Amino acid sequence: MEPFIKHTGLVAPINRVNVDTDQMVPKQFLKLLTREGFGRVLFYDWRYLPGEKPNPDFVLNQARYKGASVCLARANFGCGSSREHAPWAILDYGFQAILAPSYADIFYNNCFKNGILPVTLTNEQIDELFARTEKNDGYTVTVDLEKQVVTDSMGLRYAFEIDPFRRDCLLRGLDDIGLSLVHESKISAFEEKNLKHPMMYDAVDVKHHSDTPHAARHN
Amino acid sequence: MAGRTLYDKIWQAHIVHEEPGKPTLIFIDRHLIHEGTSPQAFAGLKSAGRKVRRPELTFAVMDHSVSTKDRLLPVLDADARGQFEALERNCAESGVHLFDMHSKNQGIVHIIGPELGITQPGQTIVCGDSHTSTHGAFGALAFGIGTSEIEHVLATQCLTQFGSKTMKVDIQGKRPRGVTAKDIILAVIGKIGIAGGNGYVFEYTGEAVRGLSMEGRMTMCNMSIEGGARAGMVAPDETTFAYMEGRPFVPRGKDFQVAVDYWKTLATEADAKYDSTLTLHSRDLAPMVTWGTNPGMVTQVSERVPDPASFKDAVDREAATRALVYMDLKPGTLIEDIPLDRVFIGSCTNSRLEDLRLAAKVVSGKHVSKSLKQALVVPGSRAVKAEAEKEGLDKIFRAAGFEWRDAGCSMCIGMNDDVLLSGERSASTSNRNFEGRQGKGSRTHLVSPMMAAAAAIEGHFVDIRKWDNVESVE
Numbered sequence: 001m002e003p004f005i006k007h008t009g010l011v012a013p014i015n016r017v018n019v020d021t022d023q024m025v026p027k028q029f030l031k032l033l034t035r036e037g038f039g040r041v042l043f044y045d046w047r048y049l050p051g052e053k054p055n056p057d058f059v060l061n062q063a064r065y066k067g068a069s070v071c072l073a074r075a076n077f078g079c080g081s082s083r084e085h086a087p088w089a090i091l092d093y094g095f096q097a098i099l100a101p102s103y104a105d106i107f108y109n110n111c112f113k114n115g116i117l118p119v120t121l122t123n124e125q126i127d128e129l130f131a132r133t134e135k136n137d138g139y140t141v142t143v144d145l146e147k148q149v150v151t152d153s154m155g156l157r158y159a160f161e162i163d164p165f166r167r168d169c170l171l172r173g174l175d176d177i178g179l180s181l182v183h184e185s186k187i188s189a190f191e192e193k194n195l196k197h198p199m200m201y202d203a204v205d206v207k208h209h210s211d212t213p214h215a216a217r218h219n
Numbered sequence: 220m221a222g223r224t225l226y227d228k229i230w231q232a233h234i235v236h237e238e239p240g241k242p243t244l245i246f247i248d249r250h251l252i253h254e255g256t257s258p259q260a261f262a263g264l265k266s267a268g269r270k271v272r273r274p275e276l277t278f279a280v281m282d283h284s285v286s287t288k289d290r291l292l293p294v295l296d297a298d299a300r301g302q303f304e305a306l307e308r309n310c311a312e313s314g315v316h317l318f319d320m321h322s323k324n325q326g327i328v329h330i331i332g333p334e335l336g337i338t339q340p341g342q343t344i345v346c347g348d349s350h351t352s353t354h355g356a357f358g359a360l361a362f363g364i365g366t367s368e369i370e371h372v373l374a375t376q377c378l379t380q381f382g383s384k385t386m387k388v389d390i391q392g393k394r395p396r397g398v399t400a401k402d403i404i405l406a407v408i409g410k411i412g413i414a415g416g417n418g419y420v421f422e423y424t425g426e427a428v429r430g431l432s433m434e435g436r437m438t439m440c441n442m443s444i445e446g447g448a449r450a451g452m453v454a455p456d457e458t459t460f461a462y463m464e465g466r467p468f469v470p471r472g473k474d475f476q477v478a479v480d481y482w483k484t485l486a487t488e489a490d491a492k493y494d495s496t497l498t499l500h501s502r503d504l505a506p507m508v509t510w511g512t513n514p515g516m517v518t519q520v521s522e523r524v525p526d527p528a529s530f531k532d533a534v535d536r537e538a539a540t541r542a543l544v545y546m547d548l549k550p551g552t553l554i555e556d557i558p559l560d561r562v563f564i565g566s567c568t569n570s571r572l573e574d575l576r577l578a579a580k581v582v583s584g585k586h587v588s589k590s591l592k593q594a595l596v597v598p599g600s601r602a603v604k605a606e607a608e609k610e611g612l613d614k615i616f617r618a619a620g621f622e623w624r625d626a627g628c629s630m631c632i633g634m635n636d637d638v639l640l641s642g643e644r645s646a647s648t649s650n651r652n653f654e655g656r657q658g659k660g661s662r663t664h665l666v667s668p669m670m671a672a673a674a675a676i677e678g679h680f681v682d683i684r685k686w687d688n689v690e691s692v693e
Contacts, residue, residue, distance in 0.1 A: 017534050017538055018413060018414070018513055021652075022655060026659070027632050031298035045655045052559055074534070079447065080349065080444075082347060082348060085257060103417075104414070105418065106444075108274060110367065113367035164243045169404070173359055176268075179379070180377055183236045183244055187244075187376065198470070199232065
């Protein structure tokens, strides 16, 4: 995972509350086998008219937001489905940070797994950022994770809170599976200790469980 | 010291490693996977040179993209076929047990887990699907995860997690006639909003919840995520134990007794504190219908489509205005006057045997309205389908003009051929009425199986309480 330390970029506003992950990546794109290439389909149904022609009414299609890398959003961003395709699409589109008053839990978590920084600010701060973005063509902000602050060139300076562990993982681009495997001996000890515990019963009756799959197979 | 909640007990029993200022490493007892969100996890595992640590604790099934028609026909959708083949390959290589699309146990992942007894009280259960909250009905801590976390569980059989806050969702009094678990959970979401449960795990309590079957409890827990809570739970009781006994993956004989004794220790203690409490009374409950583009935009069937101007909050006002444009509804329209194009009875929310029985009772001897383009019943699993057919429910549905299909996620998410066309309106027993959820431009109204069944007969919503063939539920 790429570390996130500090990023300066053009802000694009998604001015809707409760943007769900079905909107970020509609279901027809959930059938792929890779994590790459989802940027093209981000906000697909909003972004494109039939024939994949850009919908001029959708904000990301406006010339002034081309090349945006900071996504300004409203409350409960990323609600609904757990699909990690949503943050993959956000990142692949070019967004590296998100600014919003709140996020849905699973999406928030998924962002950190992909090196995206979801910054939480107050409603008033987000309102002000929407106003500045609207008013100033080419409005950019700097999101500084090390200092935990969002700034612009006009003196705006918003400090933000973030869990220190999540911050550290982003700053260093840490692979959290690797981090967990450091505790391998504890995992083994836990398994050993609970081997006979009811919650851990060998699920696994599998071998004795009769399920004869139909001979027919899809090709 | 205050007593512990059900959540506390399960959490604490699964701690592998904890240190101050860091998330806790917890052990995962059961991991469920499907074709849609797992391929990238296996690919990541492979590229990092890692192996599946405990393949016998992961169970795989094909559900999201499977056809609900003839499954012996070739899969024409190349992308879907690619996912099925990837799942087969990944399971074969790693030793994970797969219920493929031809298995007699195939079905929606959240239907088959409980049905086979893979899901058990006291467990931690995860799946790359937000409706994993369903399994909490058994008194398990079950929640949806992203693909990176699937990879993490495959590699370590653990997850790093921050603890959640707990909310007691207390439904007092006896559930009224015509009101189902679906209506209760929609009422809860209507009350707290779709972000109301962010950061929380819900525990459902109260007489109305205790009175629910396991099926009903699963319906409630299933939609916890629609209220923002990653997990919902119900403390296990005699209803739970009776459901568990004899299922294929449940321990037998003396082991079962040991398990039940343990499960009995899980309930929240009387002096335990929740971080928050929400109380609803059954006498205020009624059949519910969503009118907007998220499950919190919901009202009672006897009401009208709200006027956005009636919302105090400017943000809500704007969201409601936008939703009504999308839904093509005028403020003040009686819910019962909304005409429908298609009816879908299915999904991990409402496709279990009890749901189908209730719906069948409503449609028995009647016929789907001529104004409808399609009425679809999709059992949640092949086992549900077989049971329903044994009882003759398929005949009742078919005689009433419903299509009777094979098991899968189907029109809830429309990853196969079961979709709404743009502009079409459905009554659906599923869980999400988001824009485009059932097909681009689709307009979804979420309801209970009985309400969907009655709406199919009339071609528009009707108040099921006015019908005399409603299952008396208490």
